[in-house]
Amino acid sequence: MACAVLEAKRVPIPSIPSIEAPKEVSSGDGAIPGVPEQGSTVSITVVGASGDLAKKKIFPALFALFYEGCLPQHFTIFGYARSKMSDAELRAMISATLTCRIDKRENCSEKISQFLKRCFYQSGQYNSEDNFSELDKKLKDHEGGKVANRMFYLSVPPNVFIDVARCASRSASSSKGWTRVIVEKPFGRDSESSGELTSGLKEFLTEEQIYRIDHYLGKELVENLSILRFSNLVFEPLWSRQYIRNVQLIFSEDFGTEGRGGYFDNYGIIRDIMQNHLLQILALFAMEPPVSLDAEDIRNEKVKVLRSMRKLQLEDVVVGQYKSHIKGGVHYPGYTDDKTVPNNSLTPTFAAAALFVDNARWDGVPFLMKAGKALHNKLAEIRVQFRHVPGNLYKRSFGMDLDQATNELVIRVQPDEAVYLKINNKVPGLGMRLDRSNLNLLYSDRYSREIPDAYERLLLDAIEGERRLFIRSDELDAAWAIFTPLLKELEERKISPELYPYGSRGPVGAHYLAAKYNVRWGDMSSSEHSKS
Ligand SMILES: NC(=O)C1=CN([C@@H]2O[C@H](COP(=O)(O)OP(=O)(O)OC[C@H]3O[C@@H](n4cnc5c(N)ncnc54)[C@H](OP(=O)(O)O)[C@@H]3O)[C@@H](O)[C@H]2O)C=CC1
């Protein structure tokens, strides 16, 4: 089966080794420039295969790629972790996580069994070069002397990233093909630890071999952001301080840290969501048009945005933490009720912040971020509020304050993916009454395909050597520089988060912060979030 994604997007189709495109420049990761990889193999080793992310996201995404015909002809998947497991046990574990897309259920069980036959397991320590040599031997058995390309997905806690990089690069890297390593967040806790992680990894890997994943960059609507802006004349000329009043980047989850409190307490919502997912969206949103769609051109522009940003100030931040709440007879636990979280934890589970890009395009435009767990809804969206129409003829005359009813472009990343534009419109009839309405592109109405999970896109890109959606080390440095002073201040001054009930709309302080910049959060109208 041909990989529809590749047919539509990439020329030529690299998943078929015999027609892989000659690369013009060396990728620096072992791919040989100009030499098509005849009969090559690709192995993907999921390090930390027994863990939550591997089960929840990585194996299902690999299966989806296989199902869509997007994996190379000769591929093998290895699970690697300390837990003892046989190949059969790994397969049973993976099998329990697999489903087929609703729109493509035919041959599902046959496909699953074909996929599982390509999955193998090797148990070992993360710091043992000997154990990685054993993995290497098994990989070689499967590669059968072909050009072997190897991907390692580090789905393990960050304290073992460097050990794995060392062992994999010394004992299990490919001698003839490329070797790439996907690294999961968190990439450190601040500028200093992130710098240490980067230099630790670079002792064993080149920057070109490292694929730092931020799965929000793989989300369909985030990918669509640049297309919306750069390929529609109606948007690009408006994309500046001249027409845009503020931009809002909103993330909310309707569940707490359930099961991940131990991890979360060391990071908090600012590191978990804002410094990476929301900031990446901001950088993509605010960048200047890149010279081309080449990964380096895009990442160069993102870095410029990040470097133009003001360091976040404490007075521009509100932090919160959810507390227990009883609703409909159900008790929802507070953050500190989690056994793995200290009772006196000050870790924020909610934050709102006002950020500024101090360049000519965005001077004075507040970029408001809001992220929280255990809120009233699950939502991720980008809101662009435009300025009011100067000298508006209809101002206040027809039942609507048009200073408030400005245009707003909403890119709803999830759930119910959509792009809609709020406009003012005349209510039909003989009278003259204005109505606020939406021009609405709801994906489920327009497109029949299920939207691929972000991990599918990112894994496919990594296999192809497409680094556009992965974070470069200078991007990471610039991102940490914005947040590190604030994070240190919050911790050193032991700032207490404002408590909010589980399932609520979060701390009221977020409204005061927005009001300080003459902004109203756009996500507060509940009617907007129903399917239309
Ligand atoms: N889960 C998620 O939703 C997300 C996770 N991430 C990141 O992805 C990575 C993997 O996440 P996740 O699967 O949840 O992590 P887990 O805690 O489930 O760990 C993955 C595996 O690593 C091994 N492991 C666990 N703790 C340690 C330890 N202290 N030292 C050495 N090995 C350990 C275990 O395997 P074994 O004991 O068999 O060796 C475990 O199965 C992490 O970096 C995480 O921050 C990022 C975004 C979301």
Ligand SMILES: O=C1O[C@H](COP(=O)(O)O)[C@@H](O)[C@H](O)[C@H]1O
């Ligand atoms: O990276 C993370 O993302 C998830 C949310 O991802 P989504 O794709 O389900 O929106 C978040 O729950 C987690 O805390 C964070 O580490």
